[in-house]
Amino acid sequence: xxxxxxxxxxxxxxxxxxxxxxxxxxxxxxxxxxxxxxxxxxxxxxxxxxxxxxxxxxxxxxxxxxxxxxxxxxxxxxxxxxxxxxxxxxxxxxxxxxxxx
DNA sequence: GGGATGACGACCT
DNA sequence: GAGGTCGCCATCC
Numbered sequence: 671x672x673x674x675x676x677x678x679x680x681x682x683x684x685x686x687x688x689x690x691x692x693x694x695x696x697x698x699x700x701x702x703x704x705x706x707x708x709x710x711x712x713x714x715x716x717x718x719x720x721x722x723x724x725x726x727x728x729x730x731x732x733x734x735x736x737x738x739x740x741x742x743x744x745x746x747x748x749x750x751x752x753x754x755x756x757x758x759x760x761x762x763x764x765x766x767x768x769x770x771x
Numbered sequence: 772g773g774g775a776t777g778a779c780g781a782c783c784t
Numbered sequence: 785g786a787g788g789t790c791g792c793c794a795t796c797c
Contacts, residue, residue: 673793697779708792713778718795725778736778743778 674711678704682715685771689727692751694759695767696731703771733761 681704689695701709709731716725726746729735734757735743744754752759759765 698781701779706793708794709779710777710792711779711794714794716778720778728778730779731781732779739778 674706678706678711679715679719681705682712683719683721683723686716686723686725686728689724689767691727692765693767693770694727694729694747694752694761694765695771696729696761698731699766699768699771700728729759729761731761733758735759 682700685695685700685703697709697712701707701712704712706712712728716723716728726735726739726743727750729743734740740757744757744759747754747759752765754760761768
């Protein structure tokens, strides 16, 4: 009786996989776009089923990835063209898919 | 079966 | 403007 159906998980995976390089998305946006009730579900999916998804393109609403992965995330994002200022990804402008959603 | 934890967000103080 | 608290759903112990 999973409140979150496989379809929801698939939607999240599709959205994350649909994030273009040089752009980042927030957990809240993905959760909302996938129709999830809680952004935590997105994090749960990433942790449980990270598969081949560009999880490094998913950051928190604070514009900063998880503490343990922050270094890894920033390094990858920087390689994709996302310049993080002081370990923070500028969610403002075209850097975030928020506008695309 | 129950409690604590976790890739988070939003609201309140 | 910054920090702390509560709520959210699922998993792990």
